[in-house]
Structures are given as structure tokens and as C-alpha cells.
Amino acid sequence: MQRYSIFSLARNALTGHKNWQQVWRSPSPKKEYDVVIIGGGGHGLGAAWYLARDHGITNVAVVEKGWLGGGNTGRNTMTVRSNFLREASVPFHEKSLDLYHELAKDLNYNLMVSERGMITFIQSSAVNRVQMQMANTMHIYGAKYRMMGLDEVRRRVPIFDPPDDMRLPIHGAIHQPRASMVRHDAVAWGFARAADARGVDILQQTEVTGIARENGGVTGVQTNRGFIKAKKVAMAVAGHGSVVADMAGIRLPIVTQPLQAWVSEPIKPVLNEIIVIRSYHGTYLMQSDKGEIVIGQGADPYPSYAQRGTIPIIEDATAAVLEVFPSFERLKLLRHWAGMLDMTFDGSPIISKTDVKGFYVDVAGSGGFKTTPAAAKTFAHLIANDEPHVLTGELGLDRFHSGRLVPEGGVSANH
């Protein structure tokens, strides 16, 4: 792997940028792998890297039907945070934040981690109660989550200007200082480059169409580029979980729903923090490094694989933003897009073995960009050892059988 540094940049600048190496290979599929990972998003590519680095398993292929990060990894709004409610969630999400802060060095790839902090407005006593409960769980695990008065909100966010007669007045806020924004494409590319350097084959334009099984265990995957034998098969295909699991005869407790985002034209820096207007449909906004105001909301209210969203959501959330930040009224919207979430029934991710031996599932759930490094690391552990990592012992499919759910839906937002 050609290492990136200020010196390699200078050297290549002096030689006209003609000597940069290809970032990863595009090999033909081998006949057989120890592990085939389905899905070339952050979760799949990350799992491949951790398999190679932490477990010495390098005869691995990542099979992606489109291009790397072209699923939800390249579509999300880049927010990473750990404000959750349950004891099974907080340490997992905290671990992910820790990993995000060290990954750029490990991968030798700039992930542009930007620690903006997140401010969630409190507009009702119900929200206040839940946020306080969250804060208590988070404090147990050393995660900072603190109340913030309106005077501090005004100081940090000078353009905050809600009307006096707001229907649900903002009484205060709660703040997670360590919530950050991370460049999403870089996460996919950084993992891909580092995994490739350790011998992982990345097979783009390769779609899995079937999962072969014998005697209750997997034997390989059928693809548009032929059959690939595999000792183990692991899927991380956010938005297509049911479709791919069905190929192995597994039914999952998920529903696929669109999630949308839209951005304004770029403007000069006016907003540092990530803002959540919880009581208005979970609307959230932030200003990207490019200067665009990025807006998002909860998932669309019905299942869809269309990868496009419904208009009332855009109207609702934009209205919420304009009520609190009336000065954005003159901004023009530039772009809008949607991705697909595999929403689990309790709102928590699934990282699990299945009834098919050697077939593992990672369902990112409602907001799986923030979990990418922790999910990838624990998924690799599960694939290598056939046993869950301590952080994900309670996030397996068996929780739907035992009734020990990890309810986060309705409490935490999607981003």
C-alpha cells in the first residue's frame, strides 16, 4: 500500500500527480474463499479489514453488486453519536466513537472527523424525562451528556431565533459534546484500501443471487460472475436484509423503509453544532464542511424499496427548521436523495449467527453509520470465532426469541 502523508503529497505534486497508485485492485473472483462478505458498504468492508487485521483471516472476498459505498454508506448524513437509552446500546456506540477517533491513523486515510457536538432541543416534559434517563445510562459508561440552558444555546448558535408563540416552545437543550461528523465515503474507501492491502479481494459489480447450503451449513454464493465457494458467508446489506437472508432461508424481524435527506446551497459557516428538533418529527440539521445546510428527519411512514422518499416528510421537516431558524428561509434547496433502512422491531442493530451454520447477519438498523467501526469489529469477531463479541452479546437474533429486546425505537432518532 502506498502510504499517504505530507511527503507523499509533496513528492507527487512535484511529479505532476502522475505516480499515484491504484487505491485497491479489481481482481477476478477466486474459486474459493474462507469468508465471503456480501455488501461493500462500511459494515462489510470494515468487517473484512478487522478479519484480516485482528484475526489473521485474509482469504476473504467482499462482494458488492454496485460500487463501494453506493448503498447507504454514501447516502447518510454523517452523524456519529452515542446518546442511547439501554445498557446494551451505550457501550457499543461509545466503542464506535472511540474507534472513529483512532481509525484515520490505523487506516492511513483521512476520515475528516469533525467533533461538532449535538444539541437536542427539549420541547416537552416527556422528552426531558427520556433524555435525563439517557444521560444517567450514559454517565455510567463515562459518556458526557449534559443539560444546556437557553442562554448557552443562544451563545453557541447565534442564528437560533424561534418565535415567541412557538406551538411547542423550546425550554432548553441537552448536549453531547463528542457527537461528530465523519466523511462517509472516506469510511468505505479507507476500509477498502486497507483491507485490499492485507489481501482481501474486493469484487465490485458482483451481485449475489443465491446462497448455497448443504446439511444445514453454507457452501458458497451464486453470483452474476459465477459460483464462489465459501466456508463462511456474512451479509451486511442494509436495505436488502430480507432479500439476501431469504436466499439462505432465514426470515428477519425487519421492515425496509426509506430515509431521506436534502441540502441547501452552500453558505458561509453559521452553524457549528448538529441540531435536533426532537418534537418536530425528529428533524435534524447541520452545516456540512462544504457549507450546505443538511436536513433530515425520521424514516418514511411505510415500507418501500424504491430508494426515493415521500414529499410530506420534506415539507414537515423543512417547516420545522424554518420555525427555529427563520433566517434560512431564503436558502434554495440543491439536492435531495433517499436510502433504505432495515428497521428492526426494537430499533437496535442485529449482529448474529443464524440457524444456518456459517451464515452470519449484520443488520445496521435505523442509524448504522455511527455504528460502522464497532459493528465491523464485532461482526469480524463473530465470523472468526462463531461466538459474539462481548459488546454484542445482547444484539443477536435470539433476543426476539427470549423477549430480551433492546428497545431504542421511538427514543433515538435515525441519524
Added chain:
Amino acid sequence: MLLIPCPFCGEREEDEFVFGGDAKRERPTDPTSTSTEQWVDYVYNSNNTKGESLEWWWHAQGCTKWFRITRNTVTHAITPESDR
């Protein structure tokens, strides 16, 4: 924006309606002979169909009728139940 055909009111915009779920799910009829696996499958697992799906919808902001339509979850094409 979906235009959803309510059998009583005709086509209306989607935000008058509430999605009521997959109409193909069947509750086990006899609890005494239903295994835990079957209950778990009924309560949590879903068909999550990619393609044509038979669904319940509720005209909550209109006549309040519950009815079924077939909706393609990829193209969003809708067929009213009466046309089938």
C-alpha cells in the same frame, strides 16, 4: 406522493392515510398447538416483500375506513382490492 384509492372516498393523497401493515400475516388460530417458534415468527418476523405486497391502509384523516390494496414496494404502483 402516493395517491391512494379509498373504496369510499376515491383517490386521496397519502398523508390522509396510515399504513396498517402486511395483510398476508396470519395470526396462529389455536394458541394451544402453536409453538414458540411460530409465535416468534408471527410477532416479529416479516415478509418485507420486495415487489407486490397486499397491505392494510386506514383512511384516518378521511372516512376512517380500513381497506386493502396491492402496492408494489419498488415501483409504488397501486391496485385497489376490488380490481383483483
